[in-house]
Amino acid sequence: MIGIPEIEAAAERIAGHVVRTPTLASPGLSTLLGVPVITKLELLQRTGSFKSRGATARLLSLSEAERAAGVVAVSGGNHGIALAVMAAALDVKATVVMPRSAPARSVEIARDAGASVRLTDGMDEAFELVGRLRDEGLTLVHPFDDPVVIAGQGTVGLEFAEDAEEVTDVLVSIGGGGLIAGVAAALRARRPGVRIWGVETEGAEAMSRALAAGGPVPVPLSSIVTTLSAPTVSQLTYDLVSSLVTEVLVVPDREAVRGCLELAEHAKVWAEPAAGSLLPAARRVLERVGPDARLGLVVCGGNATPGDVFGWSREFGLLP
CATH class of the missing domain: 3.40.50.1100 (Rossmann fold)
Structure with a gap:
């Protein structure tokens, strides 16, 4: 707890x-x-x-190896924006996975911040893709878990x-x-x-x-x-x-x-x-x-x- x-x-x-x-x-x-x-x-x-609060707390807790490998997040909008912007401010490479239903403005902001944005058909598929990217070595910054x-x-x-x-x-x-x-x-x-x-x-x-x-x-x-x-x-x-x-x-x-x-x-x-x-x-x-x-x-x-x-x-x- x-x-x-x-x-x-x-x-x-x-x-x-x-x-x-x-x-x-x-x-x-x-x-x-x-x-x-x-x-x-x-x-x-x-x-x-x-969302910037939790994303920043997690980014600042990364080890040097984790910072070097980069981070990944799944988001319906706000968590992805927060991770993308705060990762750029802290010089950490970020990948953000969003469902296609996410607001277009959220996708645009994450991309403009320098994150790699991956779109999926739905939120279930987004979580599945994030799991695969985590297995490839990226550190998951989960929105709530x-x-x-x-x-x-x-x-x-x-x-x-x-x-x-x-x-x-x-x-x-x-x-x-x-x-x-x-x-x-x-x-x-x-x-x-x-x-x-x-x-x-x-x-x-x-x-x-x-x-x-x-x-x-x-x-x-x-x-x-x-x-x-x-x-x-x-x-x-x-x-x-x-x-x-x-x-x-x-x-x-x-x-x-x-x-x-x-x-x-x-x-x-x-x-x-x-x-x-x-x-x-x-x-x-x-x-x-x-x-x-x-x-x-x-x-x-x-x-x-x-x-x-x-x-x-x-x-x-x-x-x-």
Whole structure:
């Protein structure tokens, strides 16, 4: 299990390489939801998402032989961007494997950073290709099945605990579970009374299905939210979430996209659907815990183009 010593060590390791992102009260979201809301703005992180933290922590832990051989990652978008950009900054050769459904902008950014980008038909095939490349000598930087990566993501929770006013409930999006595992470990140590809620989208339900089954299981993927579309969680993230997280909520893609529009209008931030999913989930949390809640939202990333968000919005009838 990953605890506060590992997260504090990761924070020291990555300091100077990543941004200590703002933790701010949101008057607009507070008015919208009817309770105080504090946001952790990870969309202002280097490369536009929290993923830079875990990728940097792992890159800085490489041996000289591993640095020389290079690294490989599988990603629906943000992890690949983070690894490509941070590897270039640290002079490590990177290969990024993405499904063809990954946002075109994410592929472009990874390539522009100097990474070798390999595209596959789906996420299952992406993980298979990464396995073969690892067997050829590249070091895998896994997006969530790695204690060093999880500790790096946990620095989000460490900063939140240090910078936020009192909160009762914190909401965190889930793909493979690396972010929420790290954040939950940090918050349980520093704010033990806080309830932690995970959020997935329909068709990207790897953690909620695992919790129902009693362990990681493969899941079919159909969500438009590729950054949350892990084909399974890991035993490591499952163990942390099952022991530390209050509940995992699942919201429709349509409501996640609506959340993007609401974040733009009321919070004045441009977020991706993985972050937009927090708002419909927050309404469900408030139905359960009542009006005395004080919410914390980890706004995980902002790597969606206007064309993406407006296209989904029209598809779902949210815009004319």
